[in-house]
Amino acid sequence: MSERNIRVEGIDRLAVEDQEVEIVERKGIGHPDSICDGIAESVSRALSQLYLDRVGKVLHYNTDETQLVAGTAAPAFGGGEVVEPIYILIVGRATKEYEGEKLPVGSTALSAAREYLDENIPELEYGRDVVVDVKLGEGSGDLQDVFGEEEVQVPMANDTSFGVGHAPLTETEKIVLAAERELNGTYAADHPELGPDVKIMGKREGDEIDITVAAAMVDSYIAGFDAYDAAVNRVQEFVTGLAREYTDREVNVEVNTADDYEEGSIYLTTTGTSAEQGDDGSVGRGNRANGLITPNRPMSMEATSGKNPVNHIGKIYNLLSTEIAESVVAEVDGIRDLQVRLLSQIGTPIDHPHVADAQVVTEDGVAVDDIRADVEEIVDRELANVTDVTRSVIDGETTTF
Amino acid sequence: MSERNIRVEGIDRLAVEDQEVEIVERKGIGHPDSICDGIAESVSRALSQLYLDRVGKVLHYNTDETQLVAGTAAPAFGGGEVVEPIYILIVGRATKEYEGEKLPVGSTALSAAREYLDENIPELEYGRDVVVDVKLGEGSGDLQDVFGEEEVQVPMANDTSFGVGHAPLTETEKIVLAAERELNGTYAADHPELGPDVKIMGKREGDEIDITVAAAMVDSYIAGFDAYDAAVNRVQEFVTGLAREYTDREVNVEVNTADDYEEGSIYLTTTGTSAEQGDDGSVGRGNRANGLITPNRPMSMEATSGKNPVNHIGKIYNLLSTEIAESVVAEVDGIRDLQVRLLSQIGTPIDHPHVADAQVVTEDGVAVDDIRADVEEIVDRELANVTDVTRSVIDGETTTF
Amino acid sequence: MSERNIRVEGIDRLAVEDQEVEIVERKGIGHPDSICDGIAESVSRALSQLYLDRVGKVLHYNTDETQLVAGTAAPAFGGGEVVEPIYILIVGRATKEYEGEKLPVGSTALSAAREYLDENIPELEYGRDVVVDVKLGEGSGDLQDVFGEEEVQVPMANDTSFGVGHAPLTETEKIVLAAERELNGTYAADHPELGPDVKIMGKREGDEIDITVAAAMVDSYIAGFDAYDAAVNRVQEFVTGLAREYTDREVNVEVNTADDYEEGSIYLTTTGTSAEQGDDGSVGRGNRANGLITPNRPMSMEATSGKNPVNHIGKIYNLLSTEIAESVVAEVDGIRDLQVRLLSQIGTPIDHPHVADAQVVTEDGVAVDDIRADVEEIVDRELANVTDVTRSVIDGETTTF
């Protein structure tokens, strides 16, 4: 038996897959809230890397507060323009000096944001369509202490915090997640008229799944109403096809349902994001750490993006609980729904949580006792390797939104 | 039977009160996230009132994006000072002109924020310890249309959105909520050394409730370590006494557990909020619409504070579902746990949700069928009066965080 | 003979009073540029005082860069309103820490600006009609050194800089200066309809003096066109009467000449300053150190307001040269025009300028040689007391714009 306080038990509810109504949402990478998440996390990675390069360890910082103020745009078939630029303010705390050496945290944050935008919102011209500003203060006295001295060392929890992860994803969750990733991946590569601001809502009632896609079209690739209509239809067909790979249930896909062709009201943008016109955004208001918003499941309110991956328990536990759940489901048969909760204990190493709760809904014919030992072992193993989460986040291998 | 799509059914889980582990949190009104919530909501109320006064109806706006950048302070026994001011940016959309008349949205937002701060964070001197700036843009074309023409008219849902409410609160929830409200209410009136930044975490395991309070003390009322220690103890005793009114379980209260007297590290502030030193904040990152963060229960990710109460479905449904749950529990006996979910249908009046789900855990000896009709009737009645929510929010009678 | 390099000589031109054309301008204290000058100087005084109070000497700072971005207003007879607030950014350098103690430079600057505005632009409501923000950075390495250790010590010049002063003022200069001061003094006290944004232009051709006044009227004290017209006429009569005290020449006063009653285009404001609507401002763009803009005379381009009065040569020499010129003219008879120039020498104490040039136009019958010794003595005395300028500036007894 592990010395860690691991509990494996049956959960007192149906698997989400078996519940009557299920709602799932994902805000695509070009959504204003996701832009903030993405910038916050890329700034975080850049600062971690800066500290590692300069002083050999990650110093205190927290950059989970980016605020985006929408611009004004005048989209037009064939190519419009941004009229008033988007304003993005990077906010947070960072250690600016170490043993007498000044550390370029402000300029590092700025260039990380610029590179992130260039890569992810390519139609947005930096220094014309968007202003990025930065306000990074010093942290509070208590937290300015150095940490992560030797990375193999497991840090102490400095807060009571909570993380929760789930596996496997339901069919609806898989569809919503995959649809956004594919649309913003292979599909967008072939179809530049599709902007990165793709918002996907999935609703399942019994065995009927409705997928609603709001897809920002990029005006320079759209010659007129017919081209727009065709582009919308292509997205509809693509998502429909994709959904069929994940489910045998009835699937109905609708794209840009708010359009009104009569009124000339369509989802046409110049830059591919609604941030260009009227939609503000900020960190932690959109997708949870697993990339989804899932009101049917317990969620942590913690913003994961931008937090320091060395010592922010909320971030680590949200990512780790998800990883544990996925590992368990991948390695242990007979699980229909698994929810892993990690609760920290102030002053205790984070690989020894106050509680590590694995709550399972087993498949028919499988008892919790049949799998308890296997699950416990995996949870134990993953907790022992908690610092891998930190490394993976710094290396950009783990997504946070 | 109502024409509304109301479902009353048993829920497939234990009442939260009966679950093994329960976690609850409340960020007090002086917490940086709550300051942002409070400003966002007070700006919203001020704009609603401005529009009503000037044009007789509420025009389009949304002010749910306030960002706070922490300052720097040098607290000291007997009275320290803020060294670098806190910076608060009010962000959102508002209609700036109506039928040729300019509407003072910027100056109205500013003065609402100033008044809110003066009232709620009294030790923070406006124009010395804090800068408040404002960026309110115009909304997107589609949304700039006027709405709320006649307030008795029920608006159409313009988005697929989701609200969820619960009742009754568990003992732990009641304690957490009451503790913050009482500390920031009667207690603070008598004990000015307690600042408004009070954060309360409740954790129940079985029948043992741990309440952890982080309470910012105001330095000008604290002469030294002894006075500080006494102030902490007073809070501990007060919360312990208060908890006993709500439960017969074992209760353990700890206050400012991170203090280290040896190191001189205590929770002493000049203004009563950690925003003065290192803690940033933003809207929608803290308490949900019912004032709590409850990972054991489904929560909506929507920020409620600052949203337009006339037509923002997420705001209306989060507040209304809570109100429905409370009404049902107040009027119908035999309910141990009730969860009300409202899901909107785009293009349908908001008093006719796509689904209105009342999921109950009944008390022993009570069947769902016994109470179904009563519950349905109350849900139906409350939905019919949906516009009361809007009025109540504008009048400041409903809290949103 | 003094050891100081003082030269007294005849100047190769007519006295300005005797030149054919003379132009003089003064921007009143409510003009956007003057608002910036005033804030910059009040912030400077507050920082000097802060440093003296806390560490016994003035540390390095420079706050001569306030920027004002105009707001939007909707003035109306009987009382209008500011629609979008004015934005003021205090910019500069300041020492933020001394021997381990943090110094509240940001909050001190903010409150100085707030108090200045409250006193000088009383109709402007802080925190509703105006936002004041602050960006004070650290200075460059070389300049961060402490100075002013013992105030009786004369600092070294750290720059080649130039100051110029004149006396006596011409009749036109006296009228322009007195008119603004009286209008914003006794007159405004009795006539609250006159705002502080009064701009006065004087032009003399031969013996004909034209005084043009642009006077912002405050709408809450003006009931309609007739009241406005009467207010304008009152100003015209007041300035005409005042001018007669200074000259026997022909004087013609015009007030608000750009008004067009037919078009309804008049100089009506809500706050008494054009900063409320469309007129931006910044430091050093308006009045010179003697309160006037005088193209007929050599002027220094240095912004005097906001500069550190302990060691900024440009500020000290501009103020001192004016004071020297005034002292000489007050004490020595027979001078029709006097111009005093001080040029610093890097690395030399500032009471020993590279050159101290007193250039005189004598009255008929007086030779330069007749007065040389007297003038030289006064210049020498004033230079010896150079540190009095610093003290007088810190105490707010010397105006800088």
Next chain:
Amino acid sequence: MSERNIRVEGIDRLAVEDQEVEIVERKGIGHPDSICDGIAESVSRALSQLYLDRVGKVLHYNTDETQLVAGTAAPAFGGGEVVEPIYILIVGRATKEYEGEKLPVGSTALSAAREYLDENIPELEYGRDVVVDVKLGEGSGDLQDVFGEEEVQVPMANDTSFGVGHAPLTETEKIVLAAERELNGTYAADHPELGPDVKIMGKREGDEIDITVAAAMVDSYIAGFDAYDAAVNRVQEFVTGLAREYTDREVNVEVNTADDYEEGSIYLTTTGTSAEQGDDGSVGRGNRANGLITPNRPMSMEATSGKNPVNHIGKIYNLLSTEIAESVVAEVDGIRDLQVRLLSQIGTPIDHPHVADAQVVTEDGVAVDDIRADVEEIVDRELANVTDVTRSVIDGETTTF
């Protein structure tokens, strides 16, 4: 005889060249004040061009208020870095909509600034070392009217304003102007270690000219103290050689006199401008329209850079008076010093100034009457072509600082 009010007369002073003491200064294009001037003027040109392209005429705008807040840098031999970025705020007024079409003034201003910086301060990396923000409001009601309808039309003066120009430049002036231009031109092309922040002060006493150069060196091209010393010496030799082309007087050139090698205090920068560390800047605080600061000559306080070249009298008259003076001196022999003053008359076309004053110091043997007719004719001709100034400014052929 012209109908224009042109006066040609002798001036009551020595030619500046013949005065005993002369001071001249030029802030190079990389000086913080000049950066602001340059951005303001490039934004102005871009807006003029935008309006011409979109609506066929220049609409109301004014962008003469750019504010720069210095950053923090850590220069080092071989290449240092900017630690906290420079912040630049573009401030002004612009017409944002014309006949229902939105005009991209914000994004146009931003990209003009970015391009200006890229070209002129090449070592400054946009979006890492510098943040550029923009606040362009609408103008005041009266000024929002369109103007420049047909560009051949001469606009009316809307203000009493004053311009002054001089020719020929004195030897000292020529040296100061040429030294900066050559250093930032051919010299910098061959010597990338020299940054654009070159400040040149010329002081002549009798026949002795002292030229003091402050030249920011770029650290990535400087390996160590020896390289730095060599770079400083190269500049010294270059300027000395250049000066000899303009004068037979004794010339003494000093470069970076404030350096202290013992203390390791040298003028080393990462980006080639002191804006990276502690030197703030703003428009209109540096060079006058002719590129120089000349306390020996009357100067206008008006900021020329950033003003609207179609209707801003101050800008037009400062540029035109300089051009007139240069044309006269180029075409008419016998002039030792010429000062041209233009004074506007409100409500009169700007080619008919209230006064056009040409004040000459003739060479020995030449009387004013000998040249009066020629001078008058040239002044008249240039005034008739006043709109050429506007065109030349928009085309970027005229420098303004």
